[in-house]
Amino acid sequence: MLLADLGPLAQLRAGRLGRRLPQLYVGLWLYGVSLAMMVRADLGVSPWDVLHLGIARYVPLSLGEVLIIVSLLVLLLWIPLREMPGLGTISNALVIGIATDATLAMLDSPDHLGLRIALMVAGVLGNGAATAFYIGAQLGRGPRDGLMTGLHRRTGVSLRLVRTGLEITVVAIGLLLGGAAGVGTVLYALSIGPVTQALLPVLTVRLGPAVDPPGADAATATASSR
Structure with a gap:
C-alpha cells in the first residue's frame, strides 16, 4: 500500500483520526520501549542511539532527554531543506x-547472556513494528x-546512500x-x-482515493528508521 x-x-x-491517532502514539511509545530494551540488553543499539548514549555521558541529562534535544536540533535542519513537520513529527x-526513560526506570539488565540476547532481538523486532505503526x-x-528525505530531494542522492551516510556519521561521532x-x-x-517493510502494508491506514495518489512515496517508509 502506498x-x-x-x-x-x-x-x-484526511480522516480516520480515531484509528490513526491511537496508532501513532502506540507506535511511538513502543519505539521508546524497544529502544530501552536494546539499551538494557547491552549488546549494541541503533546507529542514532549510539550517538545519544555518547552524548549522555557528558551532560547531566537522561538518555530520553538527550534523545528529545537531538530530535529538536535535527528539526532545525529541516528549515533549509524546506521539510514541513506534522503532528507525528513533533x-x-x-x-x-x-x-x-519510563521503560529504563522499570527495566533492569538481565544477568545471563541468553536473556540479554533475547531482549536485544525483542527490542529490534519491536522497533521495526513500532516504525511500521507510526509511519502507517x-x-x-x-x-x-x-x-534523510530532505537531503535526498536536495542532493539527488538515493535514499539508501543518504541513510547510510547519515548513520555512519552518527555512529562514528557516537x-x-x-x-x-x-x-x-x-542486527x-x-x-x-x-x-x-513486511508490517507496513498491514498497518498503513488507507485514507481514501482523494488522498492516496498513485505517485505517493512508498520508498520513504521502507528506507526510514526514525
Whole structure:
C-alpha cells in the first residue's frame, strides 16, 4: 500500500483520526520501549542511539532527554531543506524520549547472556513494528526520517546512500563520545528495513482515493528508521 505524501494540515484532514491517532502514539511509545530494551540488553543499539548514549555521558541529562534535544536540533535542519513537520513529527520528538526513560526506570539488565540476547532481538523486532505503526498512521515523518528525505530531494542522492551516510556519521561521532555499538547495532541495521517493510502494508491506514495518489512515496517508509 502506498503512503500519501501530504502536508501537515492535509494529514489531519484526511480522516480516520480515531484509528490513526491511537496508532501513532502506540507506535511511538513502543519505539521508546524497544529502544530501552536494546539499551538494557547491552549488546549494541541503533546507529542514532549510539550517538545519544555518547552524548549522555557528558551532560547531566537522561538518555530520553538527550534523545528529545537531538530530535529538536535535527528539526532545525529541516528549515533549509524546506521539510514541513506534522503532528507525528513533533510527537516523535517528544514521546519516544519519555517512553525510553519510563521503560529504563522499570527495566533492569538481565544477568545471563541468553536473556540479554533475547531482549536485544525483542527490542529490534519491536522497533521495526513500532516504525511500521507510526509511519502507517500517516501523520508525518520522524525528525531523522525527514532529514534523510530532505537531503535526498536536495542532493539527488538515493535514499539508501543518504541513510547510510547519515548513520555512519552518527555512529562514528557516537563512538568517539563513548557510545556503545555492538552486534545489536549490526542486527538492527540489517533487519529494521525488512521488518518494517513486511508490517507496513498491514498497518498503513488507507485514507481514501482523494488522498492516496498513485505517485505517493512508498520508498520513504521502507528506507526510514526514525
